[in-house]
Amino acid sequence: MAQNMMLYWGSGSPPCWRVMIALEEKKLQGYKHKLLSFDKKEHQSAEVKALNPRAQLPTFKHGDLIVNESFAACLYLESALKSQGTRLIPDDPAEQALVYQRMFETNNLQQKMYDVAFYKWHVPEGEQQESALKRNKENLVTELKLWDGYLEKMGKGSYLAGKNFTMADVVCFPIIAFFPRLHCPKEQCSRLMEYYEMVKDRPSIKASWPPHWLENPVGPDTLKNL
Helix, strand or coil: CHHHEEEEECCCCHHHHHHHHHHHHCCCCCCEEEECCCCCCHHHCHHHHCCCCCCCCCEEEECCEEECCHHHHHHHHHHHCCCCCCCCCCCCHHHHHHHHHHHHHHHHHHHHHHHHHCHHHHCCHHHCCHHHHHHHHHHHHHHHHHHHHHHHHHCCCCECCECCCCHHHHHHHHHHCHHHHCCCCHHHCHHHHHHHHHHCCCHHHHHCCCHHHHHCCCCCCCCCCC
8 A cells, every 4th residue: 555655755854754653653664765855945846846745745645635734744645544553533522623623733833933934034124023033932931831731630651642642643743843953951841842852763763763853963052042
């Protein structure tokens, strides 16, 4: 089945990384893939646009089916291959609800991290304001405390939605991995960093680790002064 799958992806992109983790967890090693450069704007090629009119990555194709949103691709893989590899969505409705809750809350963590870490890239120089960046940092600190609280409540050694590795971890780990890479002070997210250390060597995550992170393990210190 993996032979009929094609993934267009970019190194270090959380949406791409989560789909790759899901593919690994579902034992779909051997899927076809094409690494594209964001810097060279290869994701805007005619080849990608033919499958994804938004010209975004990931772009995922299974047979004749095209799924371009990372959450949708991950959920599709679990639905199509529920009995293969790791079970990523539990049967119990209450447990499901928590997995979905953490999955979709990931968008909050991602956006607030981006608003600080990539502020100077995303906001034109003439529009940048220290007061805005300060507010963004405060919002991110509040968000991190929320996630630390979730893990504290779950207990030591817990994954994001309980005792088992689930789709919540697949979706959120690629965001959490940015915090140590971008030098976030550990005291601002101590429980998240314990979680990161516990999960980072999981086979699916090691197998899909961004290539340019392997080449340059230390990223810019854009979260250093959080």
